Amino acid sequence: MIKLTLPDGSAREIEAAQSAAEIVKGIGMGLYKAACCVKINGEVKDLRTVIDSDCQFEVCTFDSIDGKKTFWHTASHILAQAVKRLYPAAKLAIGPAIDNGFYYDFDLEKPFTPEELEKIEAEMKNIVKEGIELEKFELSPAEAIAKLKEMDEPYKVELCEEHADKGEPISFYKQGEFIDLCAGPHLMTTAPVKAFKLISCTGAYWRGSEKNKMLSRVYATAYPKAADLEADLKQREEAKLRDHNKLGRELEYFTTVDVIGQGLPVLLPKGARVVQLLQRWVEDVEQKHGYLLTKTPLFAKREFFKISGHWDHYLDGMFIMGDPYDEEKECFALRPMTCPFQYQVFLNRQRSYRDLPMRLGETSTLFRKEDSGEMHGLIRVRQFTISEGHLVLRPEQLEEEFKGCLELAKYMLGTVGLLEDCTFRFSQWDPANPKNKYEGTKEQWDHAQDVMGKILDHLGLEYTIGIDEAAFYGPKLDIQYKNVYGKEDTLVTIQIDMLLAQRFGMEYVDVDGTKKTPYIIHRTSLGCYERTLAYMIEKYAGAMPLWLAPEQVRIVPVADRHLDFCNELMSKLEAAGIRATIDDRAEKVGKKVRDARLEKLPVWVTVGDKEVESNTVSVSSRREGDLGSMTQGEFIAKLLQDVSGL
Ligand SMILES: [Zn+2]
Ligand SMILES: [Zn+2]
Numbered sequence: 001m002i003k004l005t006l007p008d009g010s011a012r013e014i015e016a017a018q019s020a021a022e023i024v025k026g027i028g029m030g031l032y033k034a035a036c037c038v039k040i041n042g043e044v045k046d047l048r049t050v051i052d053s054d055c056q057f058e059v060c061t062f063d064s065i066d067g068k069k070t071f072w073h074t075a076s077h078i079l080a081q082a083v084k085r086l087y088p089a090a091k092l093a094i095g096p097a098i099d100n101g102f103y104y105d106f107d108l109e110k111p112f113t114p115e116e117l118e119k120i121e122a123e124m125k126n127i128v129k130e131g132i133e134l135e136k137f138e139l140s141p142a143e144a145i146a147k148l149k150e151m152d153e154p155y156k157v158e159l160c161e162e163h164a165d166k167g168e169p170i171s172f173y174k175q176g177e178f179i180d181l182c183a184g185p186h187l188m189t190t191a192p193v194k195a196f197k198l199i200s201c202t203g204a205y206w207r208g209s210e211k212n213k214m215l216s217r218v219y220a221t222a223y224p225k226a227a228d229l230e231a232d233l234k235q236r237e238e239a240k241l242r243d244h245n246k247l248g249r250e251l252e253y254f255t256t257v258d259v260i261g262q263g264l265p266v267l268l269p270k271g272a273r274v275v276q277l278l279q280r281w282v283e284d285v286e287q288k289h290g291y292l293l294t295k296t297p298l299f300a301k302r303e304f305f306k307i308s309g310h311w312d313h314y315l316d317g318m319f320i321m322g323d324p325y326d327e328e329k330e331c332f333a334l335r336p337m338t339c340p341f342q343y344q345v346f347l348n349r350q351r352s353y354r355d356l357p358m359r360l361g362e363t364s365t366l367f368r369k370e371d372s373g374e375m376h377g378l379i380r381v382r383q384f385t386i387s388e389g390h391l392v393l394r395p396e397q398l399e400e401e402f403k404g405c406l407e408l409a410k411y412m413l414g415t416v417g418l419l420e421d422c423t424f425r426f427s428q429w430d431p432a433n434p435k436n437k438y439e440g441t442k443e444q445w446d447h448a449q450d451v452m453g454k455i456l457d458h459l460g461l462e463y464t465i466g467i468d469e470a471a472f473y474g475p476k477l478d479i480q481y482k483n484v485y486g487k488e489d490t491l492v493t494i495q496i497d498m499l500l501a502q503r504f505g506m507e508y509v510d511v512d513g514t515k516k517t518p519y520i521i522h523r524t525s526l527g528c529y530e531r532t533l534a535y536m537i538e539k540y541a542g543a544m545p546l547w548l549a550p551e552q553v554r555i556v557p558v559a560d561r562h563l564d565f566c567n568e569l570m571s572k573l574e575a576a577g578i579r580a581t582i583d584d585r586a587e588k589v590g591k592k593v594r595d596a597r598l599e600k601l602p603v604w605v606t607v608g609d610k611e612v613e614s615n616t617v618s619v620s621s622r623r624e625g626d627l628g629s630m631t632q633g634e635f636i637a638k639l640l641q642d643v644s645g646l
Contacts, residue, residue, distance in 0.1 A: 004057035017052035036067035046185035072097035075222035081178035082123035101221030131191035144170035195229035196222035208371035239484035244537035245377030263382035273550035291361035296341035308340035313472040334367035357393040378534035386528040427469035427476040491527035543600040553580040558608035
């Protein structure tokens, strides 16, 4: 007898070893039809897997993440099969499931046109209709490489060769005439992939590196039901209207220039203004919270990053100036973090327990060598500016200071309107990490994570756990945010570091006169300014709140004879610190108002004969609608009140 324990705690017994598929059929044909894969003792497996011993047994349908990924990954094989039928010369690279569907990378003569994508979709429909069974088989590494060479799939050969060292069998999936190197799991047949859409075809470097060949990536999604696909496509259309990468360019917040380089956006006057307003505000608030402002160099010698550990753990992420391996010559690197620079402020003279906690803040520009395939508008960039800070403290101050950092971040994210959509992630190391990734011993990590876990639990914070997401020097609390397409990134981070102070010889004299090593908290209070701007453009669909709008008021004269009055109003607004412009173009008033709306201005006023005679303005607000006429004094008072309510 083999005993299966189901997720609800109930047990099911089978006489002898059986495939998961047969077991699910036994539970019910309805469930079998919906099943995409199973989890055996928590591990995602194929329905083909034979169960021959007692285990925890869970069925995953499309409603679960693992079910979706299996479904999408099978859809990606259907896409590849269709492409090979129509374009036999195409070479296959990789085709994984992603957060909202899947993609497949192909090496082609030229990328697919929209018409070609339609043809491929039609062929995919045939493959689904044929209801082809997927079969799994395994080969030894040597056989697998020979097979892939015979199939003339050089990218697959490269992938296979990397796994060959382990000596483990290599698995393949076959559906009809199509064979793909693949770890699985997969659906049993192609039939359930009823509704799908090829969304776009873009360039992507093999393995994300510009040193490699540019491949053609087809993005797509798939569902068991047509109605769900339609809902998804509708949502994608709506997301496009908020997409900062489109809207932010149209509204002239930023642009990119090919010859400058990828991930190096140019902030246009509007974007630069919003970032300036945010920076001034953050610096002022941090000052009130006891932060000392620093300004430190943007780059340093190789030897400096050797002490900090960046050379050992982060070299691939840095822009190096000089030959990193020629020890004879001077070599510099642009900074990827501010930490080691700010430690020099602490090290400037001897410190005692009275100096702690020392809270250091800097509006800091950083440089990170992200993969070119990862670049996205203002969210993934190679140069960015962040409200970075380090708190040097006595161990007993850790909880209090951590709490202070979290409250400050929550206040700031709340003020810009992003907090309600944030989630929290406790990012831990992976004890089975590739070597060189983390500093410190298992004991040190267990201790740091234990302390941080207790603090988070005391604060009653709801969080998920991210394994292998820690910094190389310690665990992190990451505040996560999703863009309009559902892609998640870190907006704010608060990190506990018990390791780096020692590397720099940082010490303080404690109450009892002995020298001690401090702890460090690395933190930001608002995400990097470029990323925060991007999320705000998406959140507000380009209509910035009044206090952050680059242009707060547009004054619209009906005719030239009203310009004197407008100029007078403009001077008063400027004197009150309100950012305003006059639209003195020779256009109809209706067109000027329409443009103010399209440019997402928060407030605009019109001035005609009636207004000049009665010494008033007619006010419209994006959020409040038509506000009628007001005296100039009333109008300015209202604006100042709205701005101060930030
Ligand atoms: Zn696969
Ligand atoms: Zn740091």
